Amino acid sequence: MKPVKFFNSLGRRLQEFEPLEPAHVRLYTCGPTVYDRIHIGNLRTFIFEDILRRTLRFFGYRVTQAMNLTDVEDKIIAAALEAEVDIDTFTAPHVESFFEDLAALRVERVEHYPRATEHVAEMIAMIERLLAAGYAYRADDSVFFRIAADHDYGKLSGIDLDQVRRGQRVQSDEYGKQDARDFVLWKGAKEGEPEWPSPWGPGRPGWHIECSAMSRKYLGKTFDIHCGGVDNLFPHHENEIAQSESANCCPLARYWLHSEHLTVDGEKMSKSLGNCYTLGDLLDRGLPARSIRYLLASVHYRQQLDFTFDKLAEAGRALKRIDDMRFRLAHEAEKDGDSASLDLAASDFENAFAEALADDLNTAAALGAVFTFVHAVNGFIDHGLPPGARARVQAALDRADQVLAVLDVGEWAGSPEAGGGLSDAEIDALVEARSDARASRNFAAADRIRDQLSEAGVVVEDTPHGSRWKRA
RNA sequence: GGCGACGUGGCCAAGUGGUAAGGCGAGGGUCUGCAAAACCCUUAUUCGCCGGUUCGAAUCCGGCCGUCGCCUCCA
Known part of the structure; x- marks a missing residue:
């Protein structure tokens, strides 16, 4: 098992990862508040966490992951009330x-999706x-956490609450508390809101206690790793x-990993700017999900990523380079190439790829390794594929x-419409x-x-060994 | 005011002390009946600016400029 390094927000440094149990990682990732369709910023975080999970398995760990669904909270309650349905129906x-x-x-899918x-x-x-402690x-009817009793409060974010500028939101908290810094654990019931019985009377939980x-x-x-977007670092x-x-x-989590935000056209996403895209918005424009995943995964997770439609198109072109190589590989006969040097190229790639991931999930470098390998394989395709090459590359x-x-x-x-409705056999016949x-x-x-095929979205390529085609 | 991040070629983006990965774009070439597609080659003596440390710095230190994020709704 290769040593993996992560940047731990707790302590703000790169650390070699070591799980509590050998070969088993317990991972908690903050999930969505289900009051609306999630946006591409949320998706960036979930893709980062997916890549983390897959990377851990890649290096031989078993992963047990929990992602919560926050299904009771102020926005949900307000929206459900407005829609005149109960919160379960609404969410x-x-x-x-x-x-x-x-x-x-x-x-x-992860192992557990607990609902609040x-x-x-x-x-x-x-x-x-x-x-009790x-x-x-x-x-009143609520319960608050007493920050004054917690001597190491602030150790994750480094925030000293005495230095914090008192914002209006702090002042306007509806529930009475002893100290403005304290946060709510249990909110006493209010008219028209969902409620649960408790030793302190009916009410509902505060947001933070759910995850705990x-x-x-x-x-x-x-447990081992706790993830979330940077905005959750403080206060959540x-x-x-x-x-x-x-x-x-005892300690909650040993490693804290936070993903940076996505901006759109250089600005923070917000409903008022109209740049708050959901996945559905992009898919409706005919943009491929695959390009979206590529783009969101292609920048290091601790780096802000600025989303633009140009970059999404670029992502598609980059993927095409990979697809083209695979297409050529599939159509090129294996004959007399240098087997040893192809194997070397493949293992160089494998090593560089693993090393990049082990270095705090450096997906950008990992993709660099992929393209270096693509280039190498293209060279073999041009100059002779050794026996077994296809399987090795694959x-x-x-x-x-x-x-x-x-x-x-x-x-x-894939888009089933591609090819203008022509079946493979029909295309074969036309190409012939x-x-x-x-x-x-x-x-x-x-x-x-050729024009007819082109209109149907089929590209014909002429090679020294005859013509071949692919759907564009 | 407090805390933090970032500034690398036309665009995007790796690279935390040893002499600039990769992608897109652009230019050239190969192939072709012509194309297309594809592939190949080329494209930063230089890493915001100024100092310092070092045999050596994009990488470390100090200062400055600029951009961005968080500071109790927020992935």
Whole structure:
């Protein structure tokens, strides 16, 4: 098992990764709040986490991952109230579209998707422990976490709450608390809001406690990696640490990985700017899901990524280079090439690829290795493929694609319309007719067929060994 | 005000001390009946600016300029 290094937000440094249990990684990733369709910024984070998960397995670890679904929270309650339905009815379609979006981008299903509404009992139990230990207090019908009681509060974000400029949101909190820094664990019920019984009367859980309770249930008091977007670093993850470590008396997670945000046309996504794209928005424009995954995965996760349609098109052209090589490889006969040097190129690629991933998930460098290999294989195709070359190249690419899930176009639902409705057999027949025409030097007829195929989205390539075709 | 990140060729983007990966674009070439497609080659003596450390710096240190993010809704 190769040593893998990650940049740990807790301590802000690159660290060699070592799981608590040998060969088994327990991973918690903050999931969506299911009040709307998720946007491509969310998707960037989920793709990063997917690549993390796949990378861990690539290096031989077994992964147990939990991703929560926040299905009760202020925005959900407000929207459900507005729609005059209960929150479960309101969130159901958003949960569904969330899974659809992930599937469309080939994000793997994880082991657990716990929902907040199904774990209120665990949250109450944790709040009771915090109250008993003096880390929490009741005020009105609510319960708050007492930050003054937590001596190492702020260790993740480095934020010193005494230095924080007091924003309006702090002042305007509706629930009474002893100290403006404190955050809510349990909110007393309000008229018209969903509520659960508790030792403190009816109410609902605060946002932060959800993750603390659910990660403990599915991964244990201390687990290996906790991920999320940078915006969650403070206050959400800071508060999770405060709650969990105060309640459990042991560290929450050993490694904290945060992915940077996606901007659109250089600006933060926001509804008012109209640049808040969902996956559906992009797919509706006919943009391929595969290009989207490639683009979102192609920049290092700790680097801000600026999304533009130009870059998405570029991503598609880059993928085409890979597809073209595979197409040529599939149509080129193996004969007398240098087997040893092809094998060397393949193992160079495999080593460079693994090394890049092991270096804090450097997907940009890993893709660089892919293209260097593509170049090398193109050279073999031009100068002679040794016996076994196709299988060797295929194996190397397949292994890399276990992590990237983007290299093999065949794994992506192609557009069935491509080819203008022509079947493979019909295209074969047309290409053959064209070859016959060319052989008899009837170029006008040959060009007519070529135009016909072109209009149907089929590209014909003439090679020294005859013509071949592919769908554009 | 506090905390943090970033600034590499036309565009994007790797690279944390040893002499600039990769992709897109552009230019040239090969192949071709002509094309197309594809492939190949070329494309940064230089890494925001100024100093410093070092035999050696895009990489370390200091200063400056610029961009961005977080500071209790937010992936």
